[in-house]
Amino acid sequence: MGRFALPASILAGAALVAAYAFQAESYTLFVIALVALTAIVGVGLNILLGLAGQVSLGHVGFYAIGAYVSGILILKGWDFFAALPLAVLVAGAIGALLALPALRVSGPYLAMVTIAFAFIVEHGLIEWRDVTGGANGLMGILPPTLGPILFAEREMALLAILLATLALLGFWGLSESRLGRAMRAVRDSEIAAQSVGLNPVGLKTLAFALSAALAGLAGAVFAPLMMFISPGSFPFSQSILFLFAVVVGGAGSVLGPVFGALVVVGLPELLSDFAEYRLLVFGGLLLVVLWIAPEGIVGLARRLMRQDPRPAQAGGIDVAAALRPAAPSPLAVAGLGIAFGGVKAASDVAFTAQPGAVTSVIGPNGAGKTTVLNMIGGFYKPDAGTIRLAGAELAGAPAYKVARAGIARTYQTTQLFGTLSVRDNVRIAGADPALAEALLAFVGYGGPVAARADDLPHVDRRLVEIARALATRPRVLLLDEPAAGLMRADKDALGALLRRIAETGIAVILVEHDMAMVMGISDHVVVLDAGRPIAAGTPDAVRADPKVVAAYLGGTETRARRRAVPWSGPADPVLATLRLSAGYGAAPVLENVEIAVRPGELVALLGANGAGKSTAMKAVSGLLRPVSGEIVLRDAPVSGLPAHRIARLGLALVPEGRQVFPELTVRDNIRLGASARAERPDAAAFAAELDVLLRRFPRLAERLSSRAGLLSGGEQQMLALARGLMAKPQILLLDEPSLGLAPAIINEVFDVLAELRAEGVTILLVDQMAALALTVADRAYVLESGRVVQAGSAADLAGDATLEAAYLGARPAAQ
Amino acid sequence: MVTSILKSRFGLTRRAAVLGLGAAFAFGAPSAPALAQETLKVGLVAALSGQSAKSGEAITRGLEVAIDEINAAGGVLGKKIELIRRDDESNPAKGLLAARELVQREKVVAFFGGIDTPVSLAIVPFANQAKVPFIGVWAAGTAITRNGAAENYVFRVSAVDELVDEAMIDYAVKTYKTTKPGLMLINNPWGESNEKGLKAAAAASKLTIAGAEKFDNNDVDMVPQLTRLKEAGADTIFLVANVQPSAQVVKSLDRMGWAVPVVSHWGPAGGRFTELGGPSAEKVHLVQTYSFSGKLSKKGETVLAALKTKYPQVTTLADVTPAVGIANAYDGMHLLALAIAKAGSTDGPAVRQAFYEIGTYEGLIKTYSKPFSPSNQDALGKGDYMFTHFKGAEIVPVN
Amino acid sequence: MLIVSAIVSGLSLGAMYGLIALGYHVTFAVSNTVNFAQGSSVMLGAVLCYTLWITVGWPLPLAILGALALAGLFGLAVERFLVRPFAERGSNAWLMATVAGGIVLDNAVMFTFGKEPRALPSALASQPVSLFGAGIYPLQLVIPVAGIAVALALHVLLRHTDAGKRLLAVVQNPAAARLMGIDVKRAIALSFAASAVLAAIAGMLIAPLFSVSSDMGLMFGIKAFAVAILGGIGSASGIMLAGFLYGLAEALITSFLGSSYTQILVFSAVIAALALMPNGLFGRAAVKKV
Structure with a gap:
């Protein structure tokens, strides 16, 4: 079975290394043991970075904690095999504890929290002298005995190989499991993860704890292997090398940490003859490795490998029956409203989406459609109104609870779990492998089920996202502009699919701009304009409504501005x-x-x-x-x-949404418009040009020194125009x-x-x-x-x- | 620039060549057996990069000058001596790994130990187990040589913290009538082990310690620590730190306007103490095992001349720092050569025995007479320390 | 007396941290990346100034300008070779690449500049003066003033020159900036140069108090990163404030509790502060969009 090729090769590789260890001398055994221990820490870091997407520059801290717990206990007369689990537990518990502050922050802030942690551990070990032996460390940590076997270098190396093998297999199992997929899902898109009912904070905390526990495990073996530990054995640079091992190996790949550990531990040994120049050469070679394989060695290899081309198979599953909600229920929205910074984005929105029907919410751009969808989906907390489904009040509930209540959704920009396969994207939402494939076949996805979601063409991303939403067995399906960016034929197929979904008894709520599709498949249409419902009814009734036509095509109240004389000019x-x-x-x-x-x-x-x-x-x-x-x-x-x-x-573009520079003054915004000119105006010329512009836009004159972000929308549009004109463009x-x-x-x-x-x-x-x-x-x-x-x-x-x-x-x- | 240095100063060796071919399986290729070797290999495990790089360089130079002399005189057991160096980055784990590699891969006859006490402590059990002599020429931690092994393969030609601490206390009491010393210690293993030693020595001399203050290598202001010692009534400062933080202590004393006697471990000798610390640095009295300044012995003249010839960078006496590193390593190498010659073999136990049988050797630091015995594996004792101070860029004995 | 001396040295260290941290801020604001070899830029400023002035024998002002220019070039090289190749592909490997670049530079400098610390002489750091009974070097008073001056100069440069405003435009809306004919790639490269120059200034300011050596920058770089994060990496004024807070905290803890616990307490405070204020003390939350 292809599925088990990887664990089988892990076992074979481990057996090979173990066999080699039986005849190697103690230096080589030491190197092997250190590679294995580094691989274990790497596997731990891989859970954190590769699965959960969190970075840590402090893992040497957990490594040290594991080593000291085991070292101290052994010196107190504990058996190593009793000390080992305790070291793992302590490191894991501290990892979970560190997750509390660490998960409140992200990006560079997270990096800093973990750096600070590493330094606290280092200085703590120095200062807690009575227990840790201070800067001079702990001597005479004797390796264990197990029955008649004394654990000399060879046995310690074999133990390290065994543990590394278990860690790798464990990682493989985890990444193939629902839990592992859930962690990846959280990494790829926290938003989408919540919408399929996952709890990001819990998952990330678990990743932190597991990761720390593995680092502690490696440390616990390190202490009796070295027989001596001191704070100097755990320099901060080691943390960076651990991270390097994971990145170079390929974050998220099972075997990545092994390759990374080989580079990080093995390379310096190969370079030992360089003596004082070793660090210099090592640093340089690390750079070379990064340049060659920025996505890691395993990533590089995978890119070169062929992918399983098998498409989804329905497999005789009656998807329609599987999707039919046990208790179909309408979604009733009433009086829904929300304001952002005092501006009402939606108010008094009310409609009922019947099970088995397609309810469309339409309106010109900026009408508040997505805002309504986000309130129903739990991403915005409405200021007013109710959202009821099967007797439960959902207004203000967090996204993952809304998802668990039976409301699934798709997004304007697809939110797939990019590094997961198509099949795993659907499985993560709760479908077993057979149903996942059947759902993919049901939505009309014809590509390989093993393809990475990031590699999919646009139309397939839409379809997979719908299949994933269906996998949660929703009562309500929200779709945010699913037809955007699709070709006509694809749109028609999508329309047919949405009808089929509605026919299973699911209440389909569609936000869409493509009117041919909306009018073609909707049972009920709600029209919003400027955040308020202006019309509701059947497609025909809505289309005939003059208010709707005015909202779309622009009202009749605009005045004509025809040229007196029709344009004539050069044809070039x-x-x-x-x-x-x-x-x-x-x-x-x-x-x-x-x-x-x-x-x-x-x-x-x-x-x-x-x-x-x-x-x-x-x-x-x-x-x-x-x-x-x-x-x-x-x-x-x-x-x-x-x-x-x-x-x-x-060429000067006045972009959609104005795009003024909000923190700069109006004057500076206008002045920046001249940046594109070959000869920028001096102060006097600028003043003169500004004068001309201000005569055209008198509203801007009095706001020249205020920040552009504080202007009203209309003023910002004037400003954007003025800024564009400042370029003296050809067009x-x-x-x-x-x-x-x-x-x-x-x-x-x-x-x-x-x-x-x-x-x-x-x-x-x-x-x-x-x-x-x-x-x-x-x-x-x-x-x-x-x-x-x-x-x-x-x-x-x-x-x-x-x-x-x-x-x-x-x-x-x-x- | 760097590559040219690499080419000129570093002959690409076998292993580097292997690397060049991209043979990642170099781990699997054991070296030729010891007997077939054309040279006698001796190893060095020391911090060659980072903060201690200068000390590592001094040890290297002392060893190389001694090896040149020995090889010029025909080598040992008819073979030339070859030095193989490894950088431990001050990391005990790296040091232990390097020691194993030197012994098992390079088949060194014996190897020298570097700067950091924890690194040496990590290596000691391995040296005793592998029965390969390990000669410390810098790290002063007491437990390195007094390690409790029945067959002790660890020798030392360097100071011993406990003894230095006793010498410092004795010197202070004699010179400054010290009654209440304050300790200024670098926050690292070296400072920690001297804190213990100084406290024990002070207790033995019935002195009360005014306080023990710590600082880090990067600290620029030691006024707070010194102020606390001053308020506690310290009448002498015992200083244990490398040259850069030692200079900061001197500058902080200057700023406080506190003219207190300072007796220091040998740290300031590791660099340009007066350049860094200003004129007041000259008032600090520091322990040395050797100084190239003043009237040199004939041996001293020879070694200094050899250093200047071999290393063009050495022009003034300010360039032969830290002198203790050079001198300890130089004497250590000669003592090892004598032991191997006496043993008539490269067999570890035989060489160890031969160490105890070395008679008289006229060295750089002193004339050694029966320097080692199973009960004392340290060649230098309390009587071999001298107190010195900086005069301009040179270190001269006090008086 | 003790408190005066603690405040003075806390402020001068804090100004240093602030300047180096501003370097992190500048590149992060423009490109969402930072140079983790920022400590090496600190070192480079001091080493180059020493080399050009003492070794080569240039007049001091020329040596300072030369050192700043070379540090700026280093910043450009960091961006071109250690950041851009990775950031362009959306990879975070620039983090490791800049660390590795720092290792290479520190070691290369060790072999060219020398392995022992050297003193950068300064008339402002040779004779202590008395301030409220505490002895301090005049330079210790000059550093905070100079630090604030440089920070203000940066502010003025950004707010009141065309080039600065173009950079701000890139920070606020890179796409719109491109539409104004602004070369965003060049702006990012310039921000790395500016970042290195800021760090180099800090290195030259502290060198006379400290010493010049190839590894002098490492801890400064790490502490300054803590300062940048603590202040909120998007807020320049917040960072300068956080720098002074950090420097004062270090100096006061050392003065009253002893230096053993300084690092533990300060780094714990950093974690606690970030747990309570995830965007730093003075940072603003990024707006989440669905």
Whole structure:
């Protein structure tokens, strides 16, 4: 069996080394024993780093604690084999204790807590002289006897090999077990781990304790092996070498610590002839090893190995029956509201999601849909309202409790456990291997079940995430924009899948921008705008609702800003894309997009959320490297150039969400806009230019010295525009300038755009509010699912059915 | 720069060549048996890098100068002596591993021990068990030679903390009429073992200790510790620390304006004490086993000249520090050569016996006469310490 | 008297820690990485200043500038070879790489500069003066002042020069900074240079009080990391404050309880402080997004 190839090879390797140990002389035995002990500490650290994703620079502390407990007890006359478990226990208990402060912090803060721990142990050993022998340490720690056998070097080495083998097998068992998978899950995505019902704090504490216990075990053997221990035997640098052993071996891999220990213990021995130059050479070689294999030796090897290509098999399991909730129950939300920093993100949200039905929550960007989902999922604590499922009140419950109550969810950006296999991702949520495969087949995942989740194409990530959510046997399934970034055919398959899921009796709640899909599969649609429900009902009723149309396409209250004289100018475009494809994973979001903007023209790029508008902006500005195709800026190809170079060539993007520098003043923000210019203005020139800009944006004049983060959304949009203009760009790109702004402010912004247009500024505008964008645009392109589906003059497009269809889905007649 | 140093000062050896070929299985290839060796190998396990690197270098130089002399005179048992050095990084575990490698892989006849007492303590049981002579030329921990083994293979040509401590107390009482000394000790094994020794010696001389204060190697301000000793009524300071923290003690005394007599262990001799500590450093009296300053014996002249020839970096007397490391190692190497010659073999037990039979040897530190016996494995005794002080960059005997 | 001397040396050590810790802050703010060989930068500043001034014989001001420039180059090299190759791939191995780089540099300096500590002479650290009855070197008073001055200079440089504002822009929003034509990679490299220069300044300031040797930086680097974390690695002013707190705590504990327990107590306090305030004493919590 392939599954047991690894433990079998561990046993074979151990037997080989043990056989060699029978004829080796004591120096070699010592080296073997030290490699084995370092491997044991490495395995422990691997649990912490490789499985739970926590770093420790203090493991030499646990190693020392194990050594001193065993050494002191042996000197007091204890039998080694009685002292050993106690040393392990003490180290493990201290590890659990250290986890209390350690788990409250992360990143460099965690590193510091563990460094501090190592120093406390070192100085504690020096100062607690009566017990530890102080700086001069403990002498004469005699090796044990077991019956007639005296444990000389050979026996100690064999013992170390045995323990290392057990540790490796234990690690293998752990990483294959539900517990090990749960630890990895917490490391890969704490958020998703909670949503499948795992408790991160408990798991990480356990990892800390196990890890410390193993370090203590190695230390406990180290003491009688050396027969002498002192604080100098446990220098801080050893901690770093332990960590190095795990990283170099390959964090998370079973055999990694063995290779790492060989490097860390063996290399210095090979270098011993270098005498005083040994550390220098050793340090240099460590660097070389890191450069060659930054993901570790085992990681390097695995990358070169072929993967098991077997796809998921349904295996005759009736998934629909398996998924059918024992007691189907509606999810009832009432009066739900939450505010962030005084701004209401959602209020008075109420709906009931019936079992066996698809309930969709829709609304333009910023309407508060994901916020509602996050409140239901337990990631936000609502300020008001109730969330009831089967009689239980869930408002404010933590995520893992919500998950355990039967609410599963998926995320806008998929939250898979990236280093786990597809199958393990589903198993972690509670499915046995057979059901896991059946679920994968059920959702339509056709790839290999052994593939690493990180390596999956986008569409498969979505499907696996749904399968994982289903594996928790939910009563309610929440989906956050599952169709985002998918191609049409994939979207259709996804829609069919969601219906099949609903048919099992699960209440499906869908947040989605793709209207064709929403309208096609929903039983009930709730429309939010600015955090409030504005309409609810069947798809047809909602689509016909003028309030909904206004919310999406931009209201009729916007004024027209047609040019007096239609644009005419040179046909040579300032900016053009040629068969541009771009995206984030294997599946491109944009496909063969061709647009052109000519000098002085204002061109709009329209389309529903998720159509690829922002992706296009990112690709053109260099923030996202295109997959294929060319971008031409003033006759120069710029595709693949970094963003700052493209900016210096005269392209200024005013990004979605404004992206002002919040801690800098308004004046500094504007001034930074000039960074891209070849010749930056001096103080006087800047003052003059600022003056001109402030006349255009009078609101900014009085806020010049206040921090940009304190401005209102509208002011920030003005600022972002001013900052973009400061670059004196050849072309100005605007990404969603109306997003989240009040209508009056939106009008102000668009009036400015009309002014700029009149002054001859070349502009490419992306806006979700199509009607609004068309008030200023000369021409427009309509994007749907990453492709240009329509192009023409603004006047022609304003009444075009394609446009409305691109936003709200085709009318029933067209289906 | 570094590579050029490596090339010029370090002939790539067999093992390094093996490494160059990437043969990770070098562990498995045992060295040729001792008999077939063309040279007599002796080992050194000492801290060659890090804070004690300078001391490790001094020991190396003392051994190498002595080996050059011996080899020029035809070697021992007709073979040239070869020195094989290992860096223990002041880590007992690394030291023990290196000792095993030297004995079992390199088949050394005997090996020298380095700076740190814990490292030597870790090696002692192994040396006795492997029956290979282990000669300490620096670490002064009492238990190194007085280790209780029935067949003791550990010898020493260096100070012994207990004896130094007694000598310091005697000297202070005689010179300064000390009644209430205060101890200033580096917070490491060396300081710890002298705390014990000084307290015992003080008790024996019926002196009350005003207090024992600790400091770390990196401390820049010892005023708090010294102030506490002053307030406790200390009339003399006993100082045990390396040169850099010793200099900080002197500077702290300067800042306090406290002109108290300071009697020190040999630490300040390890570097440029007066450069680091300022003019007041000259007032510190310190224990030495040897000094290259002043009127040298003929042997002293020879060794100093050899050092200057062999190591171009040595130009002034300030460059032959720590002198004790050089001198101890030099004498230790010659005594070992005498023992091997006397034993007529490289067999460990025979060499050990021969150590006890060494008659008179005119060494650098003194003329040794029957330096070792099974009841005293230390070649230097209380009478061999002299008290010195810095004069400019040189160390000169007091008076 | 004792307390005066303890406060003075606590403040001068604290200023040192603060400066070195600011170096951690600068790179962390820009790139989420730090140079764990920061102690080596401290050493490099002192060693280069000594070498250029005493050994080579340059005039002191020139030697200081030369040492700072070379330390800056070292920072650039650290970023280019020890951090970027790993950070680019999202690997955390820069942690080990910078540690290994520090080992290499410390040892290389040991063989070139020499194995014994040397004294960097200073008129400010030869004759003690009396302050409220406690004898101190004038340099001990100069260091905290210089430390605060350098920290303020850094602040001014960042807040009131174009180059500084571009760096702040990178800190606050790297993507938007790129859209302004700012080269983010270059900014990260510069932050490592600045980090090394700050540490080198600290090394030169402390050298006359201490000594110059190849391993002088190690403990300073570790304690300064504790200071950076304690202050909240994202907060520059918090770090300077934490530096002074740390230095004072060390000096006062040594003065009143004896030095044996200084490290145990201070490091325990660090753990306790972080357990209570996981983002440091003056740091702000990062916003969690789903």
